Amino acid sequence: MKSLLYLLVLVIAIVSCQKEDVAKDIVYPVLMEIPQGFPNIIQPKDNEYNQDRWLLGKRLFYDKVMSKDSSLSCASCHNSAMAFSDDLNFSAGTSGNFTTMNAPTLTNVAYQPYYTSAGGVATLEMHVLVPIQEHVEFDFNILLIADRMRSDATYVSMAQKAYGRIPDPFVITRALACFERSLISGNSDYDKYYFQSDPNALSKEAKKGMDLFFSNRTNCSDCHGGFNFTNYTFENNGLYQEYENVGRYKLTGNDDDIALFKVPTLRNIAYTGPYMHDGSLNTLEDVLNHYNSGGKDHLHKSELIRPLGLSTQEKNELKAFLVSLSDHTFITNPIFKSL
Ligand code: HEC
Ligand code: HEC
Structure with missing residues (x-):
């Protein structure tokens, strides 16, 4: 009887110990989980x-x-x-x-x-x-x-x-x-609205901004399109008449590439200021004023960058939409923070 009791205690000890090990691990399986609506990630065979x-x-x-x-x-x-x-x-x-x-x-x-x-x-x-x-x-x-x-x-x-x-x-x-x-990162208010079908995840203002973003009025989505809000091409968005940084030309030495920069993702844009390759625009208001003005004339400026004639209200709507692309759960996720 006594030895049976010992055995039982031993079994319980082993089980609870295993449980603890599993508990330590449960945070990790959520890693590499592909958010709803996102494509799969191709991983190298050796990694x-x-x-x-x-x-x-x-x-x-x-x-x-x-x-x-x-x-x-x-x-x-x-x-x-x-x-x-x-x-x-x-x-x-x-x-x-x-x-x-x-x-x-x-x-x-x-x-x-x-x-x-x-x-x-x-x-x-x-x-x-x-x-x-x-x-x-x-x-x-x-x-x-x-x-x-x-x-x-x-x-x-x-x-x-x-x-x-x-x-x-x-x-x-x-x-x-x-x-x-x-x-x-795929858990912004926009993701909840668009990919997770929650009609209340976006405010009225952000929804109007979304319509503007995807319209021919602004052409934003021509460059910042797709689930990651970039088409990964190289463009000139009219930041300067003369650039200190020659952009893609640095790599290719091809004159056509002078002052072209990779179109960046707009995900988490509320957290990543200042903006542009040189951080010269401090706020999203500055960015929207830049696009609304049509930018500076550069030989390589895209035809899509032109004066937009947006009202203050429309700029606020676009800003509300840009902010909705930001994923608070990503920047606060303890898994990614230093130990
Ligand atoms: C012709 C393509 C094109 C169009 C159209 C366009 N952008 Fe951009 N956008 C770019 C490029 C290229 C950059 C990066 C420029 C740089 O680094 O100097 C950029 C940068 C930005 C940034 C800063 C991103 C960062 O991380 O610094 C924001 C915000 C932005 N665009 C929003 C918009 C909005 C809103 C619209 C519509 C009003 C728009 N863009 C239209 C090409 C475009
Ligand atoms: C002193 C600041 C600094 C440090 C330290 C730094 N980076 Fe960066 N990182 C940058 C800057 C600036 C760029 C943009 C360079 C460019 O576009 O030419 C960049 C670009 C990148 C990019 C390319 C992103 C894109 O959109 O193309 C990756 C990936 C990256 N860094 C990862 C890392 C990793 C990993 C480390 C550590 C091994 C690291 N960085 C250390 C400043 C830094």
């Missing part, structure tokens, strides 16, 4: 999502070990509370240097066909090398980051678990890309 890879990528994303002088992490410029952007026009890099571009949001970055505003980088894995080497970002070398990680027992065991090898460039680029791919 399919799993929790060990993701945990390693997240640790690296928040670790200053990545920068030469150990002063910066990816999160220094891509802050979760700002939908993984920052609130500066240019971001502070190592050694007091500043970036020459505004740090973009990483919202739904997995869906992009190419990376950076000039579009020169094909995959998220390859892109990891860009901030590491950029002098105004980490100003470092991926082999030296791997060396630093190898002297850290936690990193060594995490890399073994995730990829079956010790920290090296393969592990660093794959793990960070795995984390970035999970930054999926």
Whole structure:
């Protein structure tokens, strides 16, 4: 009888212990869940999502070990509370240097066909090398980051678990890309209205703004169309008559590409100001005044950018719609925050 009791206690102990382990894990399966109405994400064969890879990528994303002088992490410029952007026009890099571009949001970055505003980088894995080497970002070398990680027992065991090898460039680029791919946002008021069929999720004002956004009156959706509010093309939206930044030309050297920039997503736009490649427009009002004016004349300005004649009320409606593209659950999700 006594031994039976012992057995029972043992069984209960094991079961409750297992329960605790499962409980610790339940937050993770929601990762990589594709929101209603969104297309699937194509994952590279050698880097399919799993929790060990993701945990390693997240640790690296928040670790200053990545920068030469150990002063910066990816999160220094891509802050979760700002939908993984920052609130500066240019971001502070190592050694007091500043970036020459505004740090973009990483919202739904997995869906992009190419990376950076000039579009020169094909995959998220390859892109990891860009901030590491950029002098105004980490100003470092991926082999030296791997060396630093190898002297850290936690990193060594995490890399073994995730990829079956010790920290090296393969592990660093794959793990960070795995984390970035999970930054999926599809729970804005607009998503609730449009994809989740909740007719009350948008205010009357935002619905009028939506009609304007998708109309020939504004042409906004010609460039910012699709579920991610970008068609990923390169356009000139008439910000300047003369640009300091030559845009896509930097990559192609083709005159036709001077001052063209990748059309950015408008998801989480309420959290990602200041706006445009150089952060020169501070507020959504400034952005709408810019488009309403028709922009400055540049040889490459798109024909779609022209004076719109919007009233103050119409601008307010458009602003209400843009704000409705912002997903509060994404920027407050504890899963994405540093430990
Ligand atoms: C000092 C600030 C800074 C740091 C640190 C930084 N970034 Fe960025 N990031 C930027 C800026 C600025 C751009 C825009 C560059 C461009 O478009 O040419 C950018 C662009 C990107 C893009 C391309 C997004 C797009 O829409 O094409 C990705 C992805 C990205 N960063 C991920 C990372 C990761 C991962 C790290 C850490 C390994 C990191 N960044 C570190 C400032 C930073
Ligand atoms: C011809 C294509 C085109 C049209 C039409 C267009 N945009 Fe844009 N939009 C762009 C490009 C390109 C950029 C980025 C420019 C840059 O980085 O300097 C941009 C940037 C923006 C940004 C800033 C995004 C950020 O993260 O910095 C907002 C907001 C925006 N557009 C809203 C609108 C609205 C609202 C309309 C309609 C009134 C509109 N756009 C029409 C191409 C277009």
